[in-house]
Amino acid sequence: MTLVVIGPVTNDLVVIGNEKSNRVGGATYFQSFVFEEFFRDYLAIVNCSDEKLIDAFPDKSKVQVIKKENSHFFINEYPFKDNLDVRRQLSNFADIPILPSDLEGILPDDIDAFILNPLNRHDFPGETVEYLRSFDVPIFLSIQGFLRIPDVEVNQNYTIKLDNFDGLTDILSLVDTIFLDESEKNILGDDINVDEIVITDGSHGSRVISDNEYKIEAVRCDNIVDSTGCGDTYMAAYISKKLTTNSILESANFASKIASDKLSLFGPFKGDI
Secondary structure (H helix, E strand, C coil), rough: CEEECCCCCEEEEEECCCCCEEEEHHHHHHHHHHHHHCCCCCEEEEECHHHHHHHHCCCCHHEEECCCCEEEEEEEEECCCCCCCCCCCEECCCCCCHHHHHHHHCCCCCCCEEEEECCCCCCCHHHHHHHHHHHCCCEEEHHHHHHEEECCCCCCCCCEEECCCCHHHHHHHHCCEEEEEEEEEHHHHHCCCEEEEEEHHHHHHHEECCCCCEECCCCCCCCCCCCCCHHHHHHHHHHHHHHHCCCHHHHHHHHHHHHHHHCCCCCCCCCCC
C-alpha cells in the first residue's frame, strides 16, 4: 500500500525553559520517520521555498517538493521543562496553498490513502481536498492547522489562537478520519460528521470515537526530553497500524507506545526503543 503524506515542512525554533534550538519541523516531517520504520511504502509531498529542508528527512528519495515563495516558520515555546503539556505557538502564517495543479503529475499511480497535514488555513483549499477525494481512497486529516489564526489581540507578532470557521464543515465531509486534541475538540463541539475521530490529550491519554468510544491510557515515559511532534508521531503510528490491522484498539495502543518513545528523544522518532 502506498501512503501519500502531504503538508508543509517548516523552519522551527523550539524553546524549552531557557534552552533554544533551531530545527526542521512540520507534521509531515515528523511522520516520515514513523513511516520509514513501520510503513516503508510512502511518499511525502511538502510545500516550501527552501528545498534544503528536505535534507533532514530520513529518505530524501521519498520526498517531493512543491516549490513556493515562502516557507512556514514556527516557534514552539514550552515555559515549564517539567510540564511539556503546556505549549505556546507562534507562526508567520505563510500563505503558500497546495493546489490541485501542484499535485497533478507528481502523485503516484497506485495510492491507498492520503494524509493531510495543514499548518494553517491556507495550506489546503477546499478545491484541493475535493480533488484528493476524487481518488476514492481514505483521507486522514490533522485538523489543528485549519483552526489556527493570528491572535491580533495579543501584543506579540505571529501569536496563534484557535477558532472554527464556516467552511470547515464542508472540508470535514470529504475526509474519513480526523486527528485533534481535546482543546480542539472543544472548539468543534459534538456535531462532527466524520466516521472516525481520534483525540489526544498528552499525558492523559487518548480516545477514539467511531462505532463506539474507546479510551486509551498514555504510556508512561520516565525520561521526558522533547514533546514537539508527539501528536504527529501518534497520528502516523495509528495510521500505520490501522491500515494493516483495521483494529482501533490495537492501533491506538501502538500509537501511545510510539508517542511515549518519541518523548524521550530530542527531535523526531528514531526507532522502536
